[in-house]
Amino acid sequence: MKQLFIFLVLLNFSLFAQRPTSDQIETKKGPLIIQPIFHGSLVFTWNGKTIYVDPYGGQRVFEKLAAPDLILITDIHQDHLDLKTLETINTDKATFIVPQAVAEKMPENLKKRMIVLANEKSTEFEGISITAIAMYNLPEAKDSKHTKGIGNGYILNLGGKMVYLSGDTEDIPEMRQLKNIDVAFVCMNLPYTMDINQAASAVIEFKPKVVYPYHYRGKDGLSDVEKFKSLVNTTNSKIEVRLRNWYTTY
Structure with a gap:
């Protein structure tokens, strides 16, 4: 029994020891702390908020993190x-903050605290400007895994820093027409x-100052994010590509 207890303690410690280290971006209202979590999940801490x-992966991957003031959900899919x-x-x-398709699937006890945003619509939450951006598959088709208007990417203005979350x-x-993005989180996983x-071609076109490949586990495993970085920086060395292991806890 004692050995089992020690094993569980060590397992729990190892999970959080493996969580990627947080990054910091300076803004006009103090630092923005970026904490990668898992797959498409991340946590921002900024100005006391x-x-x-897209919280995903169970309670344990969020332990020892502050409870959220704001939750952004991009899509109806389980991840x-x-x-x-x-x-x-x-x-x-x-x-x-959710798209309509997500709102329809939310439990009743949470619906009273939802703001529903359609693509291209904006809202504000305690000094944070949030704009919903389209996310969908090409070519557009009714049987696509992601059809236009169902989900949201988001752009957040956090103390003058523009942060883009691609969603699926x-x-x-x-995406290609985005301007003045300081930090971008860009997905890349086939066939979804x-x-x-x-992804590299789009990033080269809209030129974020910093880009994180995220949501890069697909049907055949993990995408080659090192190759993504090479593709981006061969054309534009000024774009900082930050590689983090979003799959350490699983």
Whole structure:
């Protein structure tokens, strides 16, 4: 019994020891702390507020993190709208920003704290400007895994820093036409979103100052994010590509 207890303690410690280290971006209102979590999940801490993006993976991957003030959900799929995780983390004070399709699947006890955004619509939450951006597969088709208007990418203005979250998308015109993005989180996993070549091509076009490949586990394993970085920096060495291991806890 004692050996089992020691094993569980060590296992729990190893999980959090493996969580990627947080990064910091300076803004006009103090530092923005970026904490990668798992797959498409991350946590921002800024100006006294904690923001969860697509909380997924269960309670343990969020332990020892502050409870969220704001939760952004991009899509109806389970790796974005993870109701089991939402049931186990502390969401008592959280406001939810969601697309309509997500709102329809949310439990009744959370619906009263939702703000529903359609693509291209904006809202504000305690000094944070949030704009919903389209996310979808190409070519557009009714049987696509992600059809236009169902989900949201997001752009957040955090103390003058523009942060883009792609959600599940291909290299759509709405992404390629982005301007003045300071930090971008860009997905790349086949067959659900796009490959590294599409992602690199889009990033080269909209030129974020910093880009994180995230959501890069697909049907055949992990995308080659090192190759993605090479593709981007061969054309534009000024774009900082930050590689983090988003799959350390699983």
